[in-house]
Amino acid sequence: MSHHEMSAEEVKKHVRTYMMVFGALLILTGVTVGVFYLELSIAAAVVVALIVASIKGSLVACYFMHLISEKGVLYWILALCALFFIVLLLLPVLTERDSVGVM
Amino acid sequence: MSAAAIIPHDMEPHPVTGMYNGKFGIWLFLASEIMLFGALFSTYVLLRMGAEDGMWPKHGAEILNVPLATFNTVVLITSSVTMVLSWAALKMGDVAKGQRFLGITFLLAGTFLVVKYFEYKEKFHHFEVFLNEPMAVEGYQEPLKGIRGHFTADSPKLEADAKTGAYAIPEYVIIEPDAPHGTHEHPKPVRIESAQVKRISNFGPRHSNFLATYFTLTGLHGLHIVGGMVVILYFLLTGSTFAKKNHEKYVNRIECTGLYWHFVDLVWIFLFPVLYLL
Amino acid sequence: MSSHEAHAGHHHDHGDHHHEELPFWRKYIFSVDHKVIGVQYAVTALVFLFFGFTLMMIMRWQLAYPGQPIPLIGKYLSSAIAMDGILVGDGYNALGAMHGTIMVFLAIVPLAVGGFGNYVLPLQVGAPDMAFPKLNMMSYWVFFCGGVVMIASFFVPGGAAASGWTSYAPLSVIATTGQTMWLLGMVLLITSSLLGSVNFIVTAVQLRAKGLGFFRLPFFVWAQLVTSFLLLLAFPPLEAAGVLQLMDRLAGTSFFMPSGLVVSGVQQTQYAGGGSPLLWQHLFWFLAHPEVYVLILPALGIVAEVIANNTRKPLWGYKSLVYSAIFLGFMSFIVWAHHMFMTGMGTTLSTFFQATTMIISVPSVIILTCLIISLWGASIRYTVPMLFAVAFLPMFAIGGLTGLPLGLTASDIALHDTYYVIGHFHYVVAPGTIFAMFAGIYYWFPKVTGRKMNDLLGKLHFWGSFVFINAVFMPMFFQGMAGLLRRQYDQTEQLHGSLAHGLTTMSSWGAWLLALAQIPFIINFFWSIRGGTKVDANPWQATTLEWAAPSPPPHGNFDKVPVVYCGPYEYSVPGKKTDYCPQHVAMEA
CATH class of the missing domain: 1.10.287 (Helix Hairpins)
Structure with a gap:
């Protein structure tokens, strides 16, 4: 609608x-x-x-x-955005956790 | 007249997106805003997880003022409601009522900023003296690595370095420590010699990574509020003329403004628990 | 006009007064016409391209002839850059940092997206203008201000930013004022890109002409659409990072300043510490890897257009091209840490990023393969744009394939930070993207001006550029594999006059001769505006909608609103009188 x-x-x-x-x-x-x-x-x-x-x-x-x-198009765009948001939130932290040496 | 005048779907929703241009545009803009704040939240998580012991407060409330922030949360939520009511009134053709609600939204936004100003101001007049060795202070059970409080009148004036903004450490300082958690009794002022002092900072952004994150996130959010207020003010001043000229277009403009405003509210809904309560 | 209307004049619907002739400054300076803005972008970007190239030519002198005064311009350089005409170390760093920044953010992106995107995209979708013309004007002027701030940074105390185009912390945090200017400039450029990308997406989605379904869009439009999504979602984290670094520099915070930092033997006690220098790298590369595709996708779009037009047959695998571009865009968000293999990253995550990096090469190869197969069996017209487009293919292939060893952790350890890396990404963007840009300029010049550029000068430009650009970059692969490190002010300290230094000299001479090879282009460009052969609306016998408009198109673009009847590349359709069927012409059964 x-x-x-x-x-x-x-x-x-x-x-x-x-x-x-x-x-x-x-x-x-x-x-x-x-x-x-x-x-x-x-x-x-x-x-x-x-x-x-x-x-x-x-x-x-x-x-x-x-x-x-x-409508659906906006959901797709926001879903994409949410996915990248999660990537941005998690990957740096995972990378730090996984690093050799400090931290 | 050439075909230049009419941009398709300036008002009519497009069948693929179900939105007119402006609304689709503002949603895309909000998507980018999600990534902007996303990066800052990511910064928060990364710095907090990597913080050395004792460098990050147990929760923000240790330093920040929860009742004021709760009040501000309610203010902002209410402003979101008045914003959407303004749109609804305009949609029903009641311009005067719509403008009234828009006005209330503007005032609530102003209230938010005033409260924020007092929150900020308090931080800049509150100090911490970081020590080289932990020091025992009366009323506190553990020796303190940093003494928080206000400098007394006879403590030497602090001078900030012109380039870095950091305070030079004077020969000595006299500070009246804050009341220990759960009490209201301030311990007697303490005199600290320069040899014991590592660094002096107010509770501004340079104090610690927690406060740096706090000021950056709330500052950026505050700028968004200011931006929203400018737009709302513009429509408050020109709205009735605009609506007379092209009512439907004006309703659309307010809808787009509303989308932005609700997003600013939404960001605060996350900022509040993350910064103050966790 | 009544006084009431005059009062509310700024609310007028765009184009209410078309009978009025706009004053000069509204028509050419603060214009809201996408075509004027496109040309503004392109011309500004070309000036920056030349400026960025000049910086590099100065650096190449120091590399080839270290410690010798720079000829011609040496004595005019400020003391922050050169002493007695001899480039100083800090000056070298500043020139390097600004060369990268200018080329990426002020030259190629504005040319590819701002210039070509602005001019061609609305025409190709059959729109009268961009969806938000005023916003469009604003994004150009914000970009312009960003450029001015960047250039102005050469004149502040301590000179321009010198921490590389990547501005790695903590070096950048403690750098001179130029770095603050760099950050402010970046914030402006990012804002401009965001405004632009919103405009592009809305235009491409909502302003398509009747009958122009998504799978009838020219590949160029698809490339711009994906690019805009990359700009929209990848740029904000860099903006955030820029704000954080500004806070570190101006408000004394420690987002990127680790505890116990010692600089030149001095403990940095004014910082709280506890920050993470790697955080900058994460946020920076979260943008900067998608940025690579921002640089290359519009180029692929242009090349696809030119190839389809000059092979006189449909692009091979149009849908594969489209899906690959979308997948490429998506994957580009999860490969960024392959720039950071050497930061002490553990094996689990580096394996993850290595895998995603290998996966992202697949759609790139599909696109390239489609374009190469498109050449198969065609009777190719070797026009000047086609020469550049065809040359693009192997150049981009070299650039892309040399990236694979850098994406594999084991080989990256050896190649990281050597000249091999420089060779790799320059092959992608210089003989790659810039060649595609030249193809685009020669291809659409008749649309913009109504005149064709000169063929002979164009061919001179092409062959000169093609030979010398390879002379510049090919040696870098060998030098890099020999272990020569990048960002060195004086390579002879590492090379001791070995063979590799001969290659450096060759590279430098390649760069200077490449500059000479641009002279025919510059003459051609300006001369053709007035002196080129006049052509009709569709001189290349092309099919896409921009050629349905008059050359140059008037404000509002089309004489009558176009309706689309077929796909974008209906060339050599059997049984037709002509070898092309324009999209706006109904095909008889």
Whole structure:
């Protein structure tokens, strides 16, 4: 579906969704900070924080940025981007870990 | 008139992408932004994993202000909502309401920056004296490798090297150490002779790799906020005229601005836990 | 125009006032027409190409005749570069670093992408202009400013950046002000590339003429499309790295400064330490390897166009070409650490990067093979562009194949940082890409000016360039295998007058004679703008859409909006009156 021919009714429905997403984002922000004060082990804290952040990020991308109603081409481009992002995140670290000598 | 005037799909979505040119363009731009911040996150991970013992704080909250950042998170999320509401109002043809929400977005963005300013400012007036040998300080259980706190009024003034910006080490310094974790009592000021001092730094970027990463990431994010504010201000000033002239095009412009703005929000959603809480 | 309209004048849809004649500065300087911008890019890039080449010619003097005053221009060089006309070590380093930077970022990429891409891509997809004309203008001017900052760096205290075009940390962090200028210049150039690549992708995807499906796009458009994706996704990490290095230099951070760093016997205590010099290399090569394909893909695109046109038959394996280009682009993101085999990388990761490097050579070979097979059985027209295009094939093959030993960890240990490496990548970009650029200039010159360039001067240019460019670079393979290291100010200290030094002298003379061989080109270029033979819209009897527009195309390009009826290379279709069927002409059944 494209937003191009969206009717006023549909937009109103969207607004309700936006408010729900807003609520969810506030709750999840609370969860992130709340979990921090539980003082979990580093590994657990990283996992929880990143999962919560990813959910929040997906909500923003899917609903505020309307990613959920876009077409396939954009998904492919973003998937490519996400893949290179992961490569960029992991390979330097792996290379350092695997290096001979220091570190 | 020649055919030069009309660029295809300036307004009409293209069947392959389902987007008009501007929207496709802004998404591609955001893809490149993902790689920009990706590289900086990669830097963060690499430096943190390679950090020597004690060189990286247990979590950012040890140095940074979590309540302020939580407040800022809420501010930014709210600004994202008002942005999308502005678009929705415009889509329904209500220009005045759309502009109002745009105005609120602008103010929230400004709030974010003001809070950030106070966060930054505090860091630049907070110091750490790195020591050659660990030193016992009252109230702390372990001897400290670096004493954090504020210099007293009778401590000699620090002078920064014109070229490197690093502080020259004076004959001695007098510092009032921070209260140990979980207490509010400041220990008595400590006098430290130059022979014991390795390096003096405020909690600015040069303090440590953690703060360097913090300032680079939040600074770059802040620049993105400023950029967004300039665009929003432009549409606040010209929007009603623009909308009168070509309503649909104006809605598209706000949609593209919104995409960028939500992305800036999205980056912060990751920056907040990574820098402050982990 | 009413006063209300005047107030909101900048919102006017592009082209509202076509009846008005634009003032000179809007038409030729701050133009939003993709063709003017393309020419601006190309001319600026050619000037930089010549400048970068001049820097190299100065360095070649020092290499061939170390310690002797540079003839002709020596006495005019600043003291940071030459003393009493003799090149100094720091000057040599600065010239080397700036030669690489200028050639890659200010000459070849702007020429291949900014110049040819801007001019030809919208025409080939049948668009009236780029998708975002104002953005297009902005990307040129940001590029221009980046270039000015780079050149200005020669005049700051301490001279231009001297840490190599790769700017490896920590050397670059402690270098003089020129390095800061280099970083600022790079940030501008990267921004320009990003704006450009967004524009190219949107144009190629959304502005295609009716009937022009993806598999009817000329290979040149595909090459530009893949290139734009590389620029879009690979450049930002270098921008990030540039920002980090600026922080290290200006804000005293230690992103790339390791703990306990000692420089010239002095402990660097002003740094927090704990940084990773290798991080710079990762971020740099994450861009710079895809950058290699940014340099070569547009060249392959141009060569494909010229070969199809001059063999008068369809390109062999068009779809293989397209898929190879896409795969090449994808793989180029995961091979970068083969530049870093000598950094102490462990065996697991180096094996991984060695494997991906071997895999990426496959699509390159497929592309080259398709182009060579395209020649098979053709009655080739040896026009000047075709001479350059045909010469490109073996030159690029030499460049590509000599890369394999560098991609294998074992042989890389011996060859790393020797002249062999220099020979390898110069064969790819100099007789490779630059020859393709010349092919493109001779090929599209009639479109831009409505006149053809002179054939005789063109052939003189080709043969001179072909002979001397090989004289420059071929010796480097032998020198490199003999162990001669690169980045040496005075090679005689390593060579002691052995045979290899004779080869150095030969290389240098090759470079100077190569410069002389460009004189016919320069004369030809300027003379032909006014004095060349006038030609019609389609002098090469080509099929792609740019030849459907008048020469030179007016603002808005086409007299009537083109519709496409067939694939890009319908040459010698049996049963036709002519040996070519343009894409915009409906084929009768």
